[in-house]
Amino acid sequence: MIGEWLDVGPVDQIAPGSARTLPVQGGEEIAIFRTINNAFHALVNKCPHKQGPLSQGIIHGGAVTCPLHNWNISLTTGEALGDDAGCVPVIPLRVDAGRIYLLREAVIGSGPKPVAKAA
Amino acid sequence: MNAPMSFEGQDRKNQTRERLVVIGNGMAGCRAVEEILARDADRFDIAIFGAEPRVNYNRIMLSPVLAGEKTFDEIVINSAEWYEENGIRLISGDPVVEIDRETQTVIAQSGRVELYDRLLIATGSDPFIIPVPGKDLPGVITFRDLDDVDKMLAAAEKGGSAVVIGGGLLGLEAAHGLSLRGMKVTVVHLMPTLMERQLDEAAGWLLKEELERRGQTILTGADTAEIFDKEGHVAGVRLKDGREIPADLVVMAVGIRPATALAKSAGLDVERGIMVDDDMVTSDPAIMAVGECVQHRGTCYGLVAPLWEMCRALADAATGDPSGYEGSVTSTKLKVSGIDVFSAGDFSGGDDCEDIVMRDAARGIYKRVVVKENKLIGAVLYGDTTDGNWYFDLLKKGEDVSDTREALIFGQAFASGGALADPNSAVAALSDDAEICGCNGVSKGTIVKTIQAGACSLDAVRSQCKASASCGSCTVLVESLLAMSLGDEVQSGPKTLCKCTSFTHGDVRRLILEKELKAIPQVMQELHWTTPDGCATCRPALNYYLLCAWPGEYDDDQKSRFVNERLHANIQKDGTYSVVPRMWGGMTTPNELRAIADAAEKYGARTVKVTGGQRIDLFGIRKEDLPAIWGDLNAAGMVSGHAYGKALRTVKTCVGSEWCRFGTQDSTGLGVKIERMTWGSWMPHKFKIAVSGCPRNCAEATIKDFGVVCVDSGYELHVAGNGGIKVRATDLLCKVETEEEALQICAAFIQFYREDAYYLERTAPWVERVGLDYVKSALFDDPDSVRRFAARFRISQEHSQDDPWAKRAGGEAAELHQHLAEVRPFQMENA
Ligand code: SRM
Ligand SMILES: Cc1cc2nc3c(=O)[nH]c(=O)nc-3n(C[C@H](O)[C@H](O)[C@H](O)COP(=O)(O)OP(=O)(O)OC[C@H]3O[C@@H](n4cnc5c(N)ncnc54)[C@H](O)[C@@H]3O)c2cc1C
Ligand code: SF4
Ligand code: FES
Numbered sequence: 001m002i003g004e005w006l007d008v009g010p011v012d013q014i015a016p017g018s019a020r021t022l023p024v025q026g027g028e029e030i031a032i033f034r035t036i037n038n039a040f041h042a043l044v045n046k047c048p049h050k051q052g053p054l055s056q057g058i059i060h061g062g063a064v065t066c067p068l069h070n071w072n073i074s075l076t077t078g079e080a081l082g083d084d085a086g087c088v089p090v091i092p093l094r095v096d097a098g099r100i101y102l103l104r105e106a107v108i109g110s111g112p113k114p115v116a117k118a119a
Numbered sequence: 120m121n122a123p124m125s126f127e128g129q130d131r132k133n134q135t136r137e138r139l140v141v142i143g144n145g146m147a148g149c150r151a152v153e154e155i156l157a158r159d160a161d162r163f164d165i166a167i168f169g170a171e172p173r174v175n176y177n178r179i180m181l182s183p184v185l186a187g188e189k190t191f192d193e194i195v196i197n198s199a200e201w202y203e204e205n206g207i208r209l210i211s212g213d214p215v216v217e218i219d220r221e222t223q224t225v226i227a228q229s230g231r232v233e234l235y236d237r238l239l240i241a242t243g244s245d246p247f248i249i250p251v252p253g254k255d256l257p258g259v260i261t262f263r264d265l266d267d268v269d270k271m272l273a274a275a276e277k278g279g280s281a282v283v284i285g286g287g288l289l290g291l292e293a294a295h296g297l298s299l300r301g302m303k304v305t306v307v308h309l310m311p312t313l314m315e316r317q318l319d320e321a322a323g324w325l326l327k328e329e330l331e332r333r334g335q336t337i338l339t340g341a342d343t344a345e346i347f348d349k350e351g352h353v354a355g356v357r358l359k360d361g362r363e364i365p366a367d368l369v370v371m372a373v374g375i376r377p378a379t380a381l382a383k384s385a386g387l388d389v390e391r392g393i394m395v396d397d398d399m400v401t402s403d404p405a406i407m408a409v410g411e412c413v414q415h416r417g418t419c420y421g422l423v424a425p426l427w428e429m430c431r432a433l434a435d436a437a438t439g440d441p442s443g444y445e446g447s448v449t450s451t452k453l454k455v456s457g458i459d460v461f462s463a464g465d466f467s468g469g470d471d472c473e474d475i476v477m478r479d480a481a482r483g484i485y486k487r488v489v490v491k492e493n494k495l496i497g498a499v500l501y502g503d504t505t506d507g508n509w510y511f512d513l514l515k516k517g518e519d520v521s522d523t524r525e526a527l528i529f530g531q532a533f534a535s536g537g538a539l540a541d542p543n544s545a546v547a548a549l550s551d552d553a554e555i556c557g558c559n560g561v562s563k564g565t566i567v568k569t570i571q572a573g574a575c576s577l578d579a580v581r582s583q584c585k586a587s588a589s590c591g592s593c594t595v596l597v598e599s600l601l602a603m604s605l606g607d608e609v610q611s612g613p614k615t616l617c618k619c620t621s622f623t624h625g626d627v628r629r630l631i632l633e634k635e636l637k638a639i640p641q642v643m644q645e646l647h648w649t650t651p652d653g654c655a656t657c658r659p660a661l662n663y664y665l666l667c668a669w670p671g672e673y674d675d676d677q678k679s680r681f682v683n684e685r686l687h688a689n690i691q692k693d694g695t696y697s698v699v700p701r702m703w704g705g706m707t708t709p710n711e712l713r714a715i716a717d718a719a720e721k722y723g724a725r726t727v728k729v730t731g732g733q734r735i736d737l738f739g740i741r742k743e744d745l746p747a748i749w750g751d752l753n754a755a756g757m758v759s760g761h762a763y764g765k766a767l768r769t770v771k772t773c774v775g776s777e778w779c780r781f782g783t784q785d786s787t788g789l790g791v792k793i794e795r796m797t798w799g800s801w802m803p804h805k806f807k808i809a810v811s812g813c814p815r816n817c818a819e820a821t822i823k824d825f826g827v828v829c830v831d832s833g834y835e836l837h838v839a840g841n842g843g844i845k846v847r848a849t850d851l852l853c854k855v856e857t858e859e860e861a862l863q864i865c866a867a868f869i870q871f872y873r874e875d876a877y878y879l880e881r882t883a884p885w886v887e888r889v890g891l892d893y894v895k896s897a898l899f900d901d902p903d904s905v906r907r908f909a910a911r912f913r914i915s916q917e918h919s920q921d922d923p924w925a926k927r928a929g930g931e932a933a934e935l936h937q938h939l940a941e942v943r944p945f946q947m948e949n950a
Contacts, residue, residue: 006942008939008940008942009939009940012309013934013939014934014939015311015678015934016310016311016312016315016320016678017678018677018678018935020934020937020938020939021938021939022938022939022940022941022942023938023941023942024941024942024943025941025942025943026943027942030942032939035467035468036319036320036652036678037315037319037320037466037467037468037651037652038315038316038467039467039468039469050692051693051694052690052692052694053690053694056682056685056686056690056694057655057682058655058658058659058678058679058680058681058682059678060652060653060654060655060658061468061469061470061474061650061651061652061654062467062468062469062470062471062472063470065655067681067682067683067690068690068692070655072655074469074470074471075469075470076469076470076471077470077471081470096391096417097391097419107942108942
């Protein structure tokens with residue numbers, strides 16, 4: 001299993017209720033969220049509305065409010081909530097022994113094998 | 120090697136029974152043996168190695184031993200007689216140091232060697248030691264076995280103070296014990312909430328408050344940098360923010376690591392723990408493992424309940440009747456007397472889950488259950504855990520709860536109570552003198568009478584008979600009474616702050632002061648928020664209200680701030696930011712302009728624009744570059760312009776008497792003075808000021824939140840103008856003769872607005888709502904009011920006039936500006 005997962009760093013690098021970004025060369029930037037109750041989620045860092053950086057939104061419950069026009073996006077499904085419609089890709093994520101792993105193939109599709117480098 | 124003594128009688132050929140050697144005389148090792156004996160007492164010839172020099176005891180009861188509630192004898196599980204009666208050889212105080220899989224022997228520290236046919240590894244976990252300087256000093260200990268407890272007791276005997284690093288289950292139990300033993304205890308916890316893996320923010324906050332009430336000091340968000348010494352013995356802990364906490368004893372309770380070293384060096388498959396299958400067999404078929412040292416289906420456990428299930432499966436398999444272990448769902452309780460905390464399952468929430476929250480502030484109770492697809496998936500209980508086991512049972516069985524959904528949160532007794540499960544009929548069944556509102560002692564009869572006398576909304580009931588006007592916990596009941604008495608005629612009250620609460624902005628502001636609420640989770644608990652952690656509407660509002668109510672005392676909550684206020688820059692549509700340095704009163708210098716020009720080039724500002732607020736905006740700056748560009752602007756003497764904040768924006772001025780042929784006063788100078796006084800202040804909404812030198816009003820002072828129009832005889836002070844979406848010209852507040860008076864009234868007006876308006880209400884709609892007379896009377900009826908408001912404003916400013924850019928340029932909150940990591944394809948990496 002481990003081989004398919006990309007280690008992107010320790011959980012304590014993301015404070016509860018905040019998010020960090022993960023640029024992907026040749027791919028879409030990813031936002032990794034930690035909710036106030038310590039659940040971790042990853043989405044492509046682009047609001048389905050007009051590409052707002054979701055990583056910069058306010059996180060509440062299991063959703064993030066986009067900083068540009070206040071759409072609420074589900075962190076689990078990537079879907080816009082309420083009356084808005086649209087969806088952003090979810091990147092499968094798991095936490096193991098205090099580290100965050102993303103599903104390798106979801107990070108840059110079927111392109112060359114990625115490695116993560118601490119910023 | 121000559122045959123060592125212990126080889127005697129261990130000749131494989133003569134043996135009749137299989138030899139089972141157990142490494143680890145702890146909870147799982149001994150339980151596994153008990154389970155095996157219960158199934159087939161004669162099957163194995165058993166030897167148990169234990170590193171600890173004692174018989175098997177109940178490790179979880181070390182906390183009560185530390186607290187003085189139990190003695191060691193009372194927590195022994197298996198006494199020496201048990202080993203004897205069952206023919207088990209206990210080799211205690213002698214850890215195994217090597218496993219030789221080829222010869223199927225284990226070698227202990229003393230040199231003793233045992234042969235095995237089946238080996239069971241049950242080595243438990245090692246406490247994790249954070250790698251800080253001073254970690255090895257005398258007086259720094261962990262909390263794992265009886266020796267640790269003895270060391271803590273010896274230290275506590277001398278009194279003094281202790282620091283416990285780690286605010287999880289273990290750390291808090293250690294802290295509790297030490298404080299009962301008379302030490303002054305400080306808990307240092309890295310995360311913002313205690314026990315964050317078991318509790319949500321709301322429950323973690325209640326726990327913190329209770330422990331603080333009991334005299335412990337709890338520091339959350341506190342990162343240990345170093346443990347320092349005095350003459351070779353521990354003397355205290357230094358945090359990364361520079362704070363020092365003196366300590367005679369430091370207990371590290373930051374977590375555990377499965378003890379896998381022995382298994383690893385024997386070449387067994389080990390990841391985080393020793394890998395086992397569903398029969399608890401490792402990668403070597405002759406070797407089993409059980410307890411905290413194992414990893415089963417990707418999970419390592421740190422509680423005893425799963426160990427019992429593992430031991431059953433292990434014994435079934437070892438005696439020839441495998442049943443298979445499938446993993447465990449766990450629940451947690453904290454063993455601190457008088458504090459009831461329970462959690463189970465997944466309570467991280469999510470929009471596909473439904474949170475049901477019940478809070479009873481008067482009794483200090485918070486309950487939350489999480490339902491997903493009609494099944495209970497998680498529960499957090501604080502203050503009343505009687506239904507913990509019931510919830511845990513529902514959760515493990517995965518039962519459909521749609522029938523009891525409404526009553527679930529009230530617990531088992533209520534949910535199974537048939538008709539009572541419908542809150543409306545429960546209220547109907549109450550007698551007239553039943554008390555509904557505990558805070559104000561209002562009975563059902565009184566409320567019904569109030570409704571019949573014409574109170575048609577929640578708000579009317581609140582103001583006319585005070586029911587539900589204080590803590591709000593009876594709101595649901597009052598609403599039921601309204602519905603019963605009036606049916607469809609119930610009027611919805613004024614807009615509540617958001618969907619998480621039944622209170623309006625005004626109620627919340629009033630109650631924050633009345634009840635002295637000083638933290639967001641506290642407001643949510645005391646005012647019975649219906650969600651566990653609020654939403655994007657209420658969090659920023661509460662953060663502002665608390666900041667305004669308790670200047671200098673309240674810690675700003677960054678996660679409740681809109682991105683612009685968190686990053687101190689305005690987000691743009693492409694995700695870059697704009698940077699607007701302050702130009703006092705619209706004044707600048709060649710030196711500042713040069714620095715701005717340099718910064719624009721250095722950081723690739725794609726647009727440089729003069730704003731409508733008389734200053735310069737640099738667009739297209741990346742979030743990574745913000746601290747650096749701010750550092751450069753700071754170096755030229757400029758600070759943040761707060762163009763991003765619900766805060767003072769600009770003070771526009773005109774050139775005034777210094778050059779203008781019509782100027783009556785020094786409008787530029789006064790504007791600069793006003794901006795120096797008011798910058799940095801957080802407000803309900805953005806706030807703009809202007810000073811014009813004469814009634815021609817070139818600074819457009821009459822469409823500002825606060826505008827000064829200079830005239831020959833002094834200064835006209837105007838308020839509540841707006842040039843935005845809905846243009847509103849100002850109202851004249853008063854006329855004064857001196858600059859000092861103008862400054863004083865400006866400060867007083869701002870403070871009154873800060874204290875009275877609702878979050879996101881600019882001065883124009885605020886004054887339209889409350890009326891100019893209300894403002895005038897608040898400021899002028901009492902001759903001392905202006906002075907008092909202005910004084911409060913100045914106190915608040917003492918705590919907000921530090922340039923946020925300078926702090927960030929100095930390295931604060933660097934993680935907000937940096938990526939977590941970067942991902943690039945292998946090829947590029949190697950190139
Ligand atoms: C940069 C600037 C326009 C310009 O290029 O000149 C500007 C730009 C923005 N204005 Fe403005 N306003 C700017 C002067 C004004 C003015 C003129 C003034 O201050 O004299 C007004 C009308 C006066 C007033 O506020 O009453 C003005 C009325 C608004 C409004 C409507 C406010 C209202 O109460 O109706 C908004 C929307 C809001 O705040 O909700 C707004 C919101 C915005 C925001 C912040 C939109 C947003 O949320 O992203 C724009 C982004 C600014 C940025 O830097 O990224 N801006 N905006 C001006 C910055 C002034 C400064 O130095 O800080
Ligand atoms: C203070 C405290 C309070 C706790 N409270 C709770 C609670 O309330 N609820 C709960 O569910 N859990 C609680 N736990 C956790 C619980 O005690 C453990 O989950 C449980 O003890 C694990 O059992 P184990 O047999 O795997 O490990 P242990 O009980 O630690 O047993 C392992 C034994 O192996 C020995 N050993 C290690 N290496 C060797 C070697 N090479 N040779 C010989 N012997 C070796 C160790 O000395 C130890 O005695 C608590 C733990 C502590 C320390
Ligand atoms: S007027 Fe509209 S478009 Fe122009 S800066 Fe203001 S908010 Fe943006
Ligand atoms: S881009 Fe996210 S809401 Fe518009």
